[in-house]
Amino acid sequence: MSLEASDEHALLLRMVQQHLDSLRRAGVDRIPAPPVIPPRTRAIHLRSAPVEVPNEPVLPPPIVAPPPAVVPPIPTATPASSLFGSSGFDTPAPPPSERPALLAELRAEVAQCTRCPHLAATRTQTVFGTGSPTARLFFVGEAPGGDEDRLGEPFVGRAGALLTDMITKGMGLTREEVYIANVLKSRPPENRTPLPDEVGHCLPFLERQIAIIRPQYLCLLGRTAASALLDTALSLARLRGRWHNYRGIPAIVTYHPSYLLRYPEEKKKAWEDLQMLMQAMGLKVPKRPKA
Ligand code: URA
Secondary structure, X not given: OOHHHHHHHHHHHHHHHHHHHHHHHOOOOOOOOOOOOOOOEEEEOOOOOOEEEEOOOOOOOOOOOOOOOOOOOOOOOOOOHHHHOOOOOOOOOOOHHHHHHHHXXXXXXXXXXXXXXXXXXXXXXXXXXXXXXXXXXXXXXXXXXXXXXXXXXXXXXXHHHHHHHHHHHHOOOOOOOOEEEEOOOOOOHHHOOOOHHHHHHHHHHHHHHHHHHOOOEEEEEHHHHHHXXXXXXXXXXXXXXXEEEEOOEEEEEEOOHHHHHHOHHHHXXXXXXXXXXXXXXXXXXXXXXXX
């Protein structure tokens, strides 16, 4: 112990002694026991207030596993539009009474379009779309083929006959109560797959059709429609069989009727997709579609 420390100690002892003497003179003959210090701590007295320090290392609080993250499941059975959050459109849905005029205006604009000069030069006419301006369900195909280019209506050739069967015999609806349109409004030469810049030029027309009609459900037929509206490069096999979201509208993806004409063994999967859609729409699902 250093000299300085022993002086301090002596001083402390003298102060305690004096304090005890004064207590005795005041008639105090016992001092209560000091409070019990818990065994894991000891007091060390610094010059100021006593501080308790741990004797043993204090273990960090046990790591408690956080509750499992709640991952919302991909809706598979009956999606309501509300499941997909609020509307992704900039404007409210136009009143049903205004929709025919809005569509007619847009149709006239499409008919004048020359954004793809080569398509504009080779088409017979543009193919805008057909069906109800208040349709609950909107089918989206790829582009007009030869028959559509000639007649000015989507899905009127062989693939169209199959789509009509899917709508009428499969779903129990009519072509008039749904809406049908394509990503491209002009026929690509030789019915080739639309080029990315053609899709880029024409997609705003389709988006405006959807914004006017505000369907409750979308059925995207094939890869061109799916990748254009869902902005995805996934294969059709990865996209079908589950729900997607286009601006708050529940959408399913299924095989294009032209593909089903080439690979009829895939019709079973397309029927499963349509059944999902029908269930969500509250339509009666028959065990198998009418022959
Ligand atoms: N294929 C399409 O994608 N659309 C049509 O209108 C016809 C065939």
